[in-house]
Amino acid sequence: MRGKPLYGYAAVAVVGLTLMLVLSFVGVNQKDARLALEGGEGGQPAQETVDTTDPMALGEQTYKTTCIGCHGGNFDGPMGNLQGLADRHTKEDIVNIILQGGGTDYPGMPAGLVDAEKAAAIAEYLLEATK
Numbered sequence: 001m002r003g004k005p006l007y008g009y010a011a012v013a014v015v016g017l018t019l020m021l022v023l024s025f026v027g028v029n030q031k032d033a034r035l036a037l038e039g040g041e042g043g044q045p046a047q048e049t050v051d052t053t054d055p056m057a058l059g060e061q062t063y064k065t066t067c068i069g070c071h072g073g074n075f076d077g078p079m080g081n082l083q084g085l086a087d088r089h090t091k092e093d094i095v096n097i098i099l100q101g102g103g104t105d106y107p108g109m110p111a112g113l114v115d116a117e118k119a120a121a122i123a124e125y126l127l128e129a130t131k
């Protein structure tokens, strides 16, 4: 009879230890998942950096934030199809359209969305991207 009651305690100890291990793994995994969501150890969301000294990068970035809603990811609208721009316009033309916006030729195109530097960068980007 000696020793038999100890099995009960041993079983409780094993179950307890197993639970502790399992729970701490779950905790670690949850921390990883949360860090992944937050985008890094410091809790800072990952940020896309744009090289604003490169006109093509600045143009693309500005197009995506300011123009894509009307002219689309493929430059085919919903409004104002920009495909093949280089066949219709020079860079100067495009800069003027961007800066001056709507007129008799371009009703619906808003003026003054971006400054002159960004307009030039977008024009350069569009001439390449809409070929």
Ligand code: HEC
Pocket (backbone or CB within 6 Å): 063, 066, 067, 068, 069, 070, 071, 079, 080, 081, 082, 085, 088, 089, 094, 097, 098, 105, 106, 107, 108, 109, 110, 113, 114, 122
């Ligand atoms: C509110 C909607 C809207 C936004 C925002 C917008 N546009 Fe337009 N855009 C138009 C419309 C409408 C036209 C006229 C299309 C037409 O007449 O065929 C146009 C025309 C143009 C044209 C002349 C196209 C051609 O074939 O002659 C260019 C270039 C242009 N937009 C560039 C831009 C750029 C660059 C931006 C961002 C800075 C921008 N647009 C933002 C609506 C918009």
